[in-house]
Amino acid sequence: MARTSNNSNGITKKNRNSFLNGNSKNGSSSKNGSAKTSKKSNKTLEDLFEEGLKDIYSAENQLIEALPEMAKAAYNEDLQDAFESHLQQTRRQTERLEKIFDRLGIDKKEEKVCEAMKGLVKETEEILEEFDRSPVRDSALIIAAQKVEHYEIASYGSLCELADVLGHAKIAEMLDRSLQEEEETDHKLTGIAQDVNDEACEVSHIGEEEEEMA
Numbered sequence: 241m242a243r244t245s246n247n248s249n250g251i252t253k254k255n256r257n258s259f260l261n262g263n264s265k266n267g268s269s270s271k272n273g274s275a276k277t278s279k280k281s282n283k284t285l286e287d288l289f290e291e292g293l294k295d296i297y298s299a300e301n302q303l304i305e306a307l308p309e310m311a312k313a314a315y316n317e318d319l320q321d322a323f324e325s326h327l328q329q330t331r332r333q334t335e336r337l338e339k340i341f342d343r344l345g346i347d348k349k350e351e352k353v354c355e356a357m358k359g360l361v362k363e364t365e366e367i368l369e370e371f372d373r374s375p376v377r378d379s380a381l382i383i384a385a386q387k388v389e390h391y392e393i394a395s396y397g398s399l400c401e402l403a404d405v406l407g408h409a410k411i412a413e414m415l416d417r418s419l420q421e422e423e424e425t426d427h428k429l430t431g432i433a434q435d436v437n438d439e440a441c442e443v444s445h446i447g448e449e450e451e452e453m454a
């Protein structure tokens with residue numbers, strides 16, 4: 241799927257201008273005024289691009305930590321395989337980002353922590369703590385994993401557009417490859433969810449019947 245054909249994927253060409261001019265509905269920061277001015281600086285679009293790259297690099301590295309646990313926890317074999325193969329893909333995506341850092345002369349050691357991914361991974365950990373290993377937990381894991389994929393799709397979609405507008409054609413191509421992988425993973429999870437949710441529904445009804453009989 242072409243990244244500009246889907247309006248949900250980050251910044252599309254249609255709204256690029258309003259975004260770049262700071263006219264998006266949520267883009268104006270002037271209302272919040274003086275209290276938060278101390279952290280403000282005259283950032284360029286290149287700075288924004290660099291920060292976005294560091295953010296997704298942190299997100300991918302957090303996932304490299306989380307995905308083995310998710311694969312181990314999965315009850316459904318297809319889901320387990322999907323998490324394992326996405327772990328390999330995620331490792332390649334971080335390497336792709338490192339190549340981009342090299343091209344742009346960015347020091348990847350100047351770390352930025354992706355707080356959004358921190359929250360999404362925490363939600364996954366809560367699922368593992370609160371649910372027994374079952375199809376119902378798999379349903380919950382798929383929902384959590386798709387939230388992660390959608391975050392990544394939004395991030396890579398936006399970064400592709402910024403790379404384009406800044407004239408980094410090769411980098412835009414590399415980011416687009418990761419974007420497509422995230423979209424494919426999202427679709428794969430949707431397919432697995434159909435079986436898993438049926439199973440989860442079945443075991444939930446068995447549970448209900450047993451409760452009624454008791």
Ligand SMILES: [Fe+2]
Binds near residue numbers: 300330333392422
């Ligand atoms: Fe990724």
Ligand SMILES: [Fe+2]
Binds near residue numbers: 326388389
């Ligand atoms: Fe992903």
